[in-house]
Amino acid sequence: MPQLAFANSFWESFDALEKPVKAGVRKAMKRFQQLSIADLYADKGLHLESVVNARDPRMRTIRVTDFWRGVVLAPDDGTDTFLLLNVVPHDEAYGWAAKRLYTVNSATHALEVRNVVAIEQLTPALEQAAAEAPSLLFAAHSDTVLRDLGIDDQVLRAARTIIDQPQLNAFASLLPEDQFEVLQYLAEGFSPEEVYQQVVAERRPADASADADRSLERAIINTTTRITLVSSADELTDVLSQPFAAWRVFLHPSQRRVAYRPSYNGPAQVTGGPGTGKTVVALHRVKHLLSRSPSSRILLTTYTTALAAALRESLALLLDDDKQLARVDVTTVNAFAYRTVRELAGRVPKMIGDADERQVWRRVIKRLDLPWTEQFLHQEYRHVVLAQRIASRGEYLQAPRRGRGTAIGPRQREQVWDAVEAFTAELRHGGVSTHLQLCAEATRLLGGSDLRRHGFDHVIVDEAQDLHPAQWRVLRAAVLDGPDDLFITGDPHQRIYDSKVSLGSLGISVAGRSGRLRINYRSTAEILTWSTGLLDGSLVEDLGGQGNESLSGYRSLLHGRRPRTAGFPSEQAEVTAVVERVREWLGQGAAG
Numbered sequence: 001m002p003q004l005a006f007a008n009s010f011w012e013s014f015d016a017l018e019k020p021v022k023a024g025v026r027k028a029m030k031r032f033q034q035l036s037i038a039d040l041y042a043d044k045g046l047h048l049e050s051v052v053n054a055r056d057p058r059m060r061t062i063r064v065t066d067f068w069r070g071v072v073l074a075p076d077d078g079t080d081t082f083l084l085l086n087v088v089p090h091d092e093a094y095g096w097a098a099k100r101l102y103t104v105n106s107a108t109h110a111l112e113v114r115n116v117v118a119i120e121q122l123t124p125a126l127e128q129a130a131a132e133a134p135s136l137l138f139a140a141h142s143d144t145v146l147r148d149l150g151i152d153d154q155v156l157r158a159a160r161t162i163i164d165q166p167q168l169n170a171f172a173s174l175l176p177e178d179q180f181e182v183l184q185y186l187a188e189g190f191s192p193e194e195v196y197q198q199v200v201a202e203r204r205p206a207d208a209s210a211d212a213d214r215s216l217e218r219a220i221i222n223t224t225t226r227i228t229l230v231s232s233a234d235e236l237t238d239v240l241s242q243p244f245a246a247w248r249v250f251l252h253p254s255q256r257r258v259a260y261r262p263s264y265n266g267p268a269q270v271t272g273g274p275g276t277g278k279t280v281v282a283l284h285r286v287k288h289l290l291s292r293s294p295s296s297r298i299l300l301t302t303y304t305t306a307l308a309a310a311l312r313e314s315l316a317l318l319l320d321d322d323k324q325l326a327r328v329d330v331t332t333v334n335a336f337a338y339r340t341v342r343e344l345a346g347r348v349p350k351m352i353g354d355a356d357e358r359q360v361w362r363r364v365i366k367r368l369d370l371p372w373t374e375q376f377l378h379q380e381y382r383h384v385v386l387a388q389r390i391a392s393r394g395e396y397l398q399a400p401r402r403g404r405g406t407a408i409g410p411r412q413r414e415q416v417w418d419a420v421e422a423f424t425a426e427l428r429h430g431g432v433s434t435h436l437q438l439c440a441e442a443t444r445l446l447g448g449s450d451l452r453r454h455g456f457d458h459v460i461v462d463e464a465q466d467l468h469p470a471q472w473r474v475l476r477a478a479v480l481d482g483p484d485d486l487f488i489t490g491d492p493h494q495r496i497y498d499s500k501v502s503l504g505s506l507g508i509s510v511a512g513r514s515g516r517l518r519i520n521y522r523s524t525a526e527i528l529t530w531s532t533g534l535l536d537g538s539l540v541e542d543l544g545g546q547g548n549e550s551l552s553g554y555r556s557l558l559h560g561r562r563p564r565t566a567g568f569p570s571e572q573a574e575v576t577a578v579v580e581r582v583r584e585w586l587g588q589g590a591a592g
């Protein structure tokens with residue numbers, strides 16, 4: 001009986017397929033499992049056929065529906081594991097399959113894929129350009145060093161033409177995965193020994209030197225970071241019905257590198273556009289840190305209660321061990337502050353939300369007959385007083401008010417401070433507190449507490465872009481300064497509130513420890529190109545307030561239809577059309 005395995009390129013296409021095509025894939029895969037190898041080749045429904053002019057003679061296509069083909073790597077060495085590579089519209093399938101070559105990496109022993117045609121076409125022109133270049137990216141490393149790290153002849157020739165990192169990145173989807181990762185690490189300044197440890201040693205099978213088996217089946221077994229092997233019919237149903245299987249099993253090398261880096265020598269930060277897997281990376285980082293020590297405790301925070309619930313569910317899917325799960329606290333920063341104050345002070349004030357807080361400001365404005373709106377004072381208190389931890393009139397009179405828009409003179413500052421005093425007195429009197437005030441109180445209490453009991457070994461922060469300085473301070477106070485103290489993910493382009501924060505000034509310096517994810521796993525390349533076109537060139541201040549971030553290099557490996565645009569005479573007509581269209585998609589089986 002043939003065995004089935006799925007490459008990560010398959011999952012990338014499968015998740016984006018519409019329901020009837022997914023059903024077609026499931027049917028075809030079931031058939032695969034039911035037939036003998038001889039019957040498989042003879043089966044009219046599957047129509048397993050060779051690809052004309054394929055660079056890899058093992059390439060086959062199978063029929064999934066009238067319009068879709070599966071691309072399969074068929075063993076030709078007497079073993080019986082078939083590797084499903086992709087599901088592609090039928091006229092693209094042959095082109096996709098013809099250009100690709102699968103080989104076994106000499107160092108990691110894993111199966112890799114390259115776009116052999118594109119590399120052959122590009123290399124001669126790049127060689128000419130490289131001959132004139134003042135310096136080359138890998139000049140410091142000898143051929144022997146590169147070969148020992150698994151670089152083969154064709155990749156070596158291409159690597160010798162590379163001038164800088166952007167040029168290397170342009171090769172990302174063309175070069176064999178492990179070899180590309182080795183080159184990326186070297187380009188980032190890691191020594192060959194470090195690269196061996198981080199890429200090769202991690203993947204190379206324990207018995208590699210004695211392992212003479214070079215079959216496709218063996219290579220598939222060795223490629224756990226990119227291939228899932230399915231042995232039974234139940235497992236097949238399971239794996240094809242779980243939409244999240246892919247992120248749990250495979251990470252893109254850029255995701256894996258940041259999530260599974262053994263250790264960061266202090267706070268680390270990962271940014272990336274929407275859907276690039278920042279949350280996925282945060283979850284895998286939790287898994288990595290848990291596996292490093294049997295007793296460490298982790299705080300995993302996010303922005304809203306709903307997101308925290310979703311994180312908890314995803315984490316339970318990722319960790320198969322309940323004991324590990326019990327060592328992670330998944331919560332919002334505000335809920336953590338509340339719990340901390342309850343534990344350390346023995347009691348908690350009544351909390352008030354934004355609407356009640358504005359009412360208090362309205363009363364204060366009336367009482368003191370002030371010329372400002374409650375919105376202005378609410379923001380001033382939040383973005384100047386609480387953000388800078390201002391505790392006295394003198395401090396406020398001197399305080400910078402960066403980003404606040406309206407300038408106010410010394411006399412007005414006196415009046416604002418009167419309002420702040422009246423506001424805080426009223427809250428104190430009523431025994432109530434805002435969430436940010438409670439964060440400040442929790443920070444103070446943690447400062448004098450035993451962090452082994454009330455703090456954590458690691459703090460992971462997801463959706464970090466909207467946190468207020470008071471919330472950052474409580475997170476900083478929850479973990480001792482040191483290696484792997486804070487791991488932060490967020491997207492400055494997705495800021496909802498206008499709260500720009502300088503992390504460095506809060507004792508969270510990520511200098512030299514920040515990475516960026518650029519591959520979108522949620523939207524197709526067509527949607528992404530269209531929508532980022534609207535933002536073209538816009539720069540947004542980064543998470544830590546230390547520079548700007550653009551969307552350059554942001555891309556997707558998924559493909560779909562081109563977005564359609566339509567104009568409407570009124571908002572009502574537009575909303576009605578949107579509702580109709582979403583209904584239509586749901587009717588066609590799109591995930592709700």
Ligand SMILES: Nc1ncnc2c1ncn2[C@@H]1O[C@H](COP(=O)(O)OP(=O)(O)OP(=O)(O)O)[C@@H](O)[C@H]1O
Nearest residue numbers: 246247250251252274275276277278279280521522
């Ligand atoms: N390596 C992967 N393989 C398959 N799917 C992935 C991978 N990484 C992320 N995804 C999927 O992409 C989608 C987006 O991932 P995630 O929510 O982690 O992104 P994000 O960057 O946190 O998004 P946002 O900016 O919107 O919060 C999810 O459906 C996730 O399962």
